[in-house]
Amino acid sequence: MMKIVPNKEDFIKHIHNKKSTTPHLRLGQIAFNEIYDLLPDVACKLRATEYDPFYNDDRTNMFIDKCYDMIYLKKVFDKIER
Numbered sequence: 001m002m003k004i005v006p007n008k009e010d011f012i013k014h015i016h017n018k019k020s021t022t023p024h025l026r027l028g029q030i031a032f033n034e035i036y037d038l039l040p041d042v043a044c045k046l047r048a049t050e051y052d053p054f055y056n057d058d059r060t061n062m063f064i065d066k067c068y069d070m071i072y073l074k075k076v077f078d079k080i081e082r
Helices: 008-021 027-038 040-046 057-081
Strands: none
Touching: 008 027, 008 057, 027 040, 027 057, 040 057
8 A cells, every 4th residue: 555645744743743642752753753654765764864853853854854855856766767
């Protein structure tokens, strides 16, 4: 089953909503886990890099921006290869 990737604004709303229902998790953990569920290859490429927010919430926005950059570039390259 193919998963639908929400636009960036909806993704940000989603992780903030999830934070309110899972207060034991930090925002960076939620963002990483949600990207991993949608696109594990993107999350794995960013794991343990300067973008990884799992242990540092200050990286959450930078992580989301980088993920969506990677998603956009993949779409562009997929079109070129056809």
